[in-house]
Amino acid sequence: MKKIVLTAGLLIAACLLMTPGATLYFELGDGTRCTTCHEMQPLYDTWHSSSHRNIxxxxxxxxxxxxxxxxxMNNAHRxxxxxxxDxxxxxxxxxxYVLEIDQQCRSCHREEYAKWESGPHSAGFARIFLDKKHNTANMLMDDCLRCHGMYYEGGIADLVQPVSRTGPWRLAQPELANMPSMPCATCHQVHRQGEPMQKSGVEGSRPGPTQEVARPSLALFDRRTQLYVPVADLPMPAMKEGERAVKMSKDQRQALCYQCHAPIAAMQVGSxxxxxxxxxxxGISCLACHDQHGEKTRASCATCHPKMSNCGLDVEKMDTTFVSADSKHNVHWVKCADCHTKGVPKKRQETNQ
Amino acid sequence: MWRRPGMRTDSSHSPPAAQVGRRVFLGVGLAAVGATVSCTRGTAGGTWRFFTPAQAQTVDAICAQLIPADQDPGAKEAGVVNFIDLQLSKRFKKYRAVYQQGIDAVDAASRSKFGTRFVELTGERQVEVLNVVEENSPVFFDLIVTHARQGFYGDPRHGGNRNMVSWKMLGLPFPPVRGREHYKG
Structure with a gap:
């Protein structure tokens, strides 16, 4: 009897240990053993040539x-x-798992993570999907998941209930409430080809023509195709103000911003x-003013002003949304004529000449 | 030996583990290791799910003739063979026999006409062989033409249209920049 109990116990223990044992086997192969399953080969290849190859x-x-x-259990099921x-x-x-991986990003990219965490892009599912003001005016729809909760497996009706403009709304999975709806993996593809980040002392980190503008990982996770599109391949819209073509910055990183901060089909500025x-x-890039991870703009005016200020006033104190969200003058679109309603005076240096 | 938490045990009643369990332990251990190793061996290995490497080469060459590269990439660059191979392990399972017979027919026609495998022929000769196949194996030919189109123009998530080459060729911006109108409550 004791033998049977022992045998059964050992069998159960062996079964329980088999999955982590197999996981250990794969780990010891430095990734190459994962490719015995042929569907893993492309993932291994992209990782092996990526900036994260040493992780x-x-x-x-x-x-x-x-x-x-x-x-x-998931590994055993796979x-x-x-x-x-199958x-x-x-x-x-x-x-x-995407949300858990954010914590792994944090372990190395602490400064970036802290900035992101303190910025608007770290908003949780509850903040985004249970917004009474938004949901009352705008019907929740599957397209919301294109920019928020893009990894969520299911439609909007599986995530938020009821799908109506009357509410009250609740998350079908309350545990998602504080989970970030725009995780690191929204804009960063860990397996994208590139060189590992260098701490300092390399040409790529110094200002100048060889300076690295964007990390190789910068890419958009497209929910529709479930694929990443590298920032270089993302389309830049041709924006218009009425019929006039608006001057656009050539900073390709903006293409990533435009995927969610997008105009409607007529491509009118502000739509x-x-x-x-x-x-x-x-003509100024989004990233000239918005800090990459925190999106903060507080210190950004000093980059150009007062050097490029035309009227000599302290731009940080002018009546724009930079000072107060209630201002009538949105800082994105503010024009000289907004204040100089009777005509814009000539530049001071021109007057002096 | 399992015991309830807090339950007292009398070691004198417990059998010495080494005496009772050595053979059992070794047996179970070996079984577990065997199962683990068999689990980690995988089923097929290599790049392809359904095709053999030789078959994949042939299908790739056929597709390259159906949608050849010019100033823009063709079926080869779009990874159409990957799309077909992937789908033959899923939704196109019912077409497996047609592909097996069709690929054999292509190589047979190639050998009888030029004495060598299809993939070793020049582009012009490959077209000649495909003309024969179109006549003699119309079911396979129509099927691979259809699948080549699907793999070339379809969504990359299904294994083809690598790097969205056909959409770029057509000038379709992807992903499109499309915002939503906002309403005030």
């Missing part, structure tokens, strides 16, 4: 010592599906979610 798979994907039964020949079209992350600079700020 072991287990750091982001979990390893044999991950204390999460669901993680190991192995079972693989052996059955192969996925694509391999991606579940919403839950939809567009914030293209107009007036005194026409």
């Amino acid at each position: 072991a798979c287990g750091k982001c994907h979990g390893d044999a010592f991950t204390v999460d039964v669901a993680f190991h 192995a079972y599906s693989h052996l059955r020949g 192969l996925p079209e694509q391999i991606g992350f579940a919403n839950k 939809g979610d567009d914030r293209t600079g107009l007036g005194v700020h026409e």
Whole structure:
């Protein structure tokens, strides 16, 4: 009897240890063993040539010592599906794991993470999807998930209930309430080809023609195709003010902003979610004023003003939305004529001549 | 031995583990290792899910003739063969036999006409062989033409249209810049 109990116990222990054991086996192969499943080959290849090539798979994907039964069960389920020949079209992350990976990003990119965390792009699901003001005026729809909660597996009706303009609204999964709806993986593809980040002392980090403008990971996760589109391939809209073509900055990084801060089809400045600079700020890149991760603009005026200020006033104290959100003059589109309603005086230096 | 938390045990009643469990432990351990190793061996390995490497080469070459590259990329660059291979392991399972027979027919026609495999022929000769296949194996030919189009123009998430090459060729901006109108409550 004791032998039977012992045998059963050992069998159960062996079964329980088999999955983490297999995970350990894959880890020890430095990623190459993962490619025994052919669907893993493209993922391995992209990682191997990426800027994160020195980060072991287990750091982001979990390893044999991950204390999460669901993680190991998921691995066992995948192995079972693989052996059955039920192969996925694509391999991606579940919403839950994308959010967990944010914490792995944090372990190395602390400064960027802290800025992002203090900025608007770290807004949680509750902040975005349970906004009474928004939901009363605008019907919730699946398209919301294009920019918010893009990794969520399901439609808007699975996420928020009821889908109506009357509410009261609640999240079907309350645990998502404080989870970021725009995680790091929204704009960064970890497996994208590129060189590892250098701390200092390299040509690429010094101002000048060889300075690195954007990290290779910069890409948009497109929910519709479930693929990343590198920032270089993203389209830049041809913005208009009425019939006039608006001067656009050539900073390609803006293409990423335009995917969500987008105008409606007529491409008019200020339509939809567009914030293209107009007036005194026409032709300036979004990133000239908005800090990359925190989106903060507080210290940005000093980059150009007062050096490029035309009227000699302290621009930070002028009546714009920079000072107060209630101002009638949106800082994105403010023009000299907004204040000089009887005509814009000539520049002081021109008057002196 | 399992025991309830807080339950007292009398070691004198417990059998010495080494005496009772050595063979059992080794047996179970070996079984677990065997199962783990078999699990980690994978099923097929390599790049392809359905095709053999030789078949994939042939299908790739056929597609390259159906949608050749010019100033823009063609089916080869778009990874159409990857699309077909992937879909043959999923929604196109019912077409597996047609592909197996069709690929054999292409190579057979190539050998009988030029004495060598299809992939080793020049582009002009490949077209000649495909003309024969179109006549003799119309079901396969129509099917691969349809699948080549789907793989070239379809959504990249299904395995083809690599880097959205056909959409770029057509000048379709992707992802489109499309905002939403906002209403005030």
